Amino acid sequence: MSLKQQQIDFYKSNGYLVVKDVVDPATLGRLRATIDEFVERSKQVAESDDVFDVAPGHSAASPKLRRIKQPTQQHPEFDALMRSPAVVDIVAYLLGGTVRIEHSKLNFKPPGGGAKIEWHQDWAFYPHTNDDLLAVGVMVEDCTPENGPLNVLAGTHRGPLYDHHDQGVFAGGIRPDALGDATDQAVELTAPAGSISIHHVRTLHASGENTSTSTRPLLLFAYAAVDAFPVFKTYDFDEFNSRILRGEPTVTARITDVPVRVPHPWPEGEGSIFDNQAKLSAAAA
Numbered sequence: 001m002s003l004k005q006q007q008i009d010f011y012k013s014n015g016y017l018v019v020k021d022v023v024d025p026a027t028l029g030r031l032r033a034t035i036d037e038f039v040e041r042s043k044q045v046a047e048s049d050d051v052f053d054v055a056p057g058h059s060a061a062s063p064k065l066r067r068i069k070q071p072t073q074q075h076p077e078f079d080a081l082m083r084s085p086a087v088v089d090i091v092a093y094l095l096g097g098t099v100r101i102e103h104s105k106l107n108f109k110p111p112g113g114g115a116k117i118e119w120h121q122d123w124a125f126y127p128h129t130n131d132d133l134l135a136v137g138v139m140v141e142d143c144t145p146e147n148g149p150l151n152v153l154a155g156t157h158r159g160p161l162y163d164h165h166d167q168g169v170f171a172g173g174i175r176p177d178a179l180g181d182a183t184d185q186a187v188e189l190t191a192p193a194g195s196i197s198i199h200h201v202r203t204l205h206a207s208g209e210n211t212s213t214s215t216r217p218l219l220l221f222a223y224a225a226v227d228a229f230p231v232f233k234t235y236d237f238d239e240f241n242s243r244i245l246r247g248e249p250t251v252t253a254r255i256t257d258v259p260v261r262v263p264h265p266w267p268e269g270e271g272s273i274f275d276n277q278a279k280l281s282a283a284a285a
């Protein structure tokens with residue numbers, strides 16, 4: 001799918017974009033069936049593991065699934081969509097032509113609550129030599145004002161990098177009092193199933209509770225330009241290059257004037273964004 005110049009300009013000045021009708025109904029049907037299988041499987045685990053992030057108290061009788069980790073590595077259906085021209089063509093327009101897979105995740109917000117996500121910038125988790133990185137949110141179900149859609153603050157991709165540490169440890173979120181009334185300007189990214197949202201890696205974003213009666217799944221695909229190299233993180237170089245979808249491997253990093261703080265020291269344990277942010281909220285309360 002191609003993007004109009006107006007959509008590219010909108011993304012460049014606002015740091016986010018919503019595009020409708022990207023994922024066709026047949027693919028959506030298969031995604032939903034695959035997700036249902038994982039939700040069933042998650043009922044068998046007692047605590048978070050390599051595949052599932054579950055909240056404390058999770059059980060088959062009272063499931064509290066928060067995330068499927070790296071879904072593209074768990075099932076070909078997710079992997080095919082992350083590599084599909086329908087999505088990657090759009091990403092290539094916004095990243096300047098080259099595309100490398102960064103990572104994927106599938107977040108759940110169950111009805112009547114669901115884990116709230118505090119304001120944060122993805123850049124705080126994985127700074128690179130330049131900020132040509134973004135995340136695509138695939139709306140597997142409708143995203144409505146009631147079911148905890150992604151909220152963004154327009155234009156913040158060009159602003160400061162906020163402190164995501166709390167008491168000297170990386171906390172994965174910004175203290176709720178740090179943004180003041182700026183969050184009054186939040187834009188809700190709502191759209192029908194099959195749409196995608198796109199947010200720049202430095203755009204401030206968050207999401208609230210799900211007050212609806214059905215689960216909100218959000219499949220997130222993060223991509224980087226090929227010449228954006230991670231800061232203070234090592235990879236197996238062949239594996240790193242094997243994730244290139246557009247462009248050629250390079251050893252030349254493009255370095256631009258970007259603010260960088262490294263996400264260290266990393267908190268003890270799983271490092272789940274949900275648990276870390278919960279500690280942050282408790283500290284700020």
Ligand SMILES: O=C(O)CCC(=O)C(=O)O
Binds near residue numbers: 105108148149205
């Ligand atoms: O699932 C959501 O609503 C937000 C997810 C998010 O921002 C994240 O996982 O980094």
